Amino acid sequence: MMGKAKVPAWSGAVTLQPGCLVFSGAVGTTELHAHAAMQVMVVTAGEVQLRDGHGQRRSTRMALIPSRALHAIHGPEATAVFMYCDPDSPLACGLRARIVGEDQDHVDGWIAAAQSSPPVRQEARQRLTGDQDPYAWLADPRAGLSCHPAVRRAMDHTQRLLGGPVRLQDLAVVVGLSASRLGHLFAEELGLPFPVYLRWARLRRAMELVQEGTSLTKAAHGAGFADSSHLTRVFHEMFGLAPSTVLRSIRWAAPESDGRLA
The missing domain is CATH 1.10.10.60 (Homeodomain-like)
Structure with missing residues (x-):
């Protein structure tokens, strides 16, 4: 009798930056969820499957997921960097302008927005080539706008x-x-x-x-x-996860930059 298939587990490092939370490591599985952050996803090995709230599924190596967009993640044998940009950060303001209308709720729109976004493409290049200053593009004053x-x-x-x-x-x-x-x-x-x-x-x-x-x-x-x-x-x-599940498998990492995410 065959046993249950092993559910991919999350493991890696979490960094709390001013204005941004960053996860880097092995990707597991989540249930449908919707966060307040603007999420940048860059896959560094394998592919991650995204599912939107309409049931559409796509495998991709890059996505820009808007605030409050219902989605689930499945990443067997994949590693990635997930950047959760606080909704009030200048970076999130700039990224939010890149995805509007119906694209906000559909996985195809998230992938297209990432592929057409110079900041996300730059992040992908830096992560894949091992750049020593992976947050350099976030210092660009054009990255976002100030709130009211x-x-x-x-x-x-x-x-x-x-x-x-x-x-x-x-x-x-x-x-x-x-x-x-x-x-x-x-x-x-x-x-x-x-x-x-x-x-x-x-x-x-x-x-x-x-x-x-x-x-x-x-x-x-x-x-x-x-x-x-x-x-x-x-x-x-x-x-889309219980905090106890995450705390068992992640480690806290020191910030890699000098606070330019704020």
């Missing part, structure tokens, strides 16, 4: 409040706008509603705490989640 000043102030204030409640109404008072206007600006500038941005910001903070050696439970509370179960649900929503 009110949105930037609201995000800066949010970072100081992540350990507790964060309400859009309170942020609106701080920046001198109505809550409805500030919510509209978040959707317009970042391409996602404020609650989604907030969940991503909390998730980032929790990962920073875990990297520093904090337990998952304490990291959840430190990032403003109700408990570790709440953190697990959001992590699964954003990455």
Whole structure:
């Protein structure tokens, strides 16, 4: 009797950069998920299969996956670099402009956007040739655009409040706008509603705490989640995996650049 086929496991290094989270290593399998980040995928060996929310599947070595795009990943015997660019980073703003309309929801659009994007192609060349400065292209001032000043102030204030409640109404008072206007600006500038941005910001903070050696439970509370179960649900929503699965197989790596991703 044949046993179950082995499910490809994730293993590799995770780097928390200002403005970007980077995974580099062996690619496993995820369930359907949608994160708040703009994801750049560059496969360095083999091919990765992407599935969109419409059930379309494609094998590729390069993709640009937009914020909130429903997708799943399967990468048997593949290695890759995944760059999750924070939705408020200049880089994400620039990449978001490269994929619009219906292409945002379809795997063919993600692949085409990557192939036509000079920054993604440059990243692929540097990764495949072992360039010693793999983030050099991110220093290009043309890589992205600045967010609306009110949105930037609201995000800066949010970072100081992540350990507790964060309400859009309170942020609106701080920046001198109505809550409805500030919510509209978040959707317009970042391409996602404020609650989604907030969940991503909390998730980032929790990962920073875990990297520093904090337990998952304490990291959840430190990032403003109700408990570790709440953190697990959001992590699964954003990455299609349980955090415990990832923590067993990844190592934390030191940043490779001087913060130019911000």
